Amino acid sequence: MFDYDSELARHHERLLEALDVRPGDRVLDVGCGTGLTTRDAARAASVGSALGIDVSGPMLERARRQAEAEGLGNVDFVQGDAQAHPLPPEYFSLGVSRFGTMFFSDPAVAFANIGRALRPGARFVQLVWQAADRQEWHTSIRTALAGRHASASTGDDPFTLADPDDVAEVLTTAGFTAVDVVDVGEPVWYGPDADHARTAVLQLRMAKDWLAALDAASAERALDRLCATLDAHDTGDGVWFDSRAWLVGARRV
Structure with a gap:
C-alpha cells in the first residue's frame, strides 16, 4: 500500500496548524485513509x-x-461514502479532509451531507490539489511513463477542486459561508532514495494505468525514464517533487 502519510508529511503539518483542534472538539475526518489525521485530531481533542x-x-x-x-480510546472509523453516508446530524464541532474530497461524483450533494453533520458555525478545513500542471510529481511521472501527450489523469481525477472559485461556489451552495482559500506550496516525498521511490511510484494506480497502455518494449523504456527522473529528484535526503495545494476553510451556516 502506498505510504500517503509520508508523501504528504509537509502538507499534513500545514493542515494541523490551520485546523487548531481544541480539547473538547468532536472531529469528522472525511476521506481519512489510514487515519493519521483522525488520530492526530483525537489526541488534540483529549476530552x-x-x-x-x-x-x-x-x-x-x-x-x-x-x-x-497508540492506545487511542476516543477515535473511531466507519467505512462509507461521505457523499451519502448517514452521519449524525449537527454532531461534529470541526470537520477536516486531507485530499479526500476531490473524488465525489456530486460535490454539492457531498458537502451538503457533510454540512448537516456539523454544528452551526462549525469549521470545515480541507486540503485539495491545485491544477495538474502545477504538480511536479504528476507531470514528471506522467512524462516519464506515458509521454508528454498523455491524458492529464487516469481513473478518478484528483484535480476536480483545483479552481478556487468553483470550490467557493460549491461550498456556498452546500450551506457553508466565510470560504477562505490559501495557496500552499510544499514538496512531496516519494522515498529515502530513487530505488525506494521507484517501488512506491509503481504502487500508484496512475502509474499502473499508464504502463498498462504500453507494449513490453515501450514499458521497459518508460521504466528507464522513470528511474532517471527519480534519480534527478534524489536530494540525498529523499526523493522530493514540488506540489501546490489549496487550504480551504469554511463555516457551516
Missing part, C-alpha cells in the same frame, strides 16, 4: 472525539490497528 470515514476497507483496517496500538 472530545474523532471519527474517520473512508470508502477503503484495507486502509480503515490499518487505521484501526494503528489507533489501537
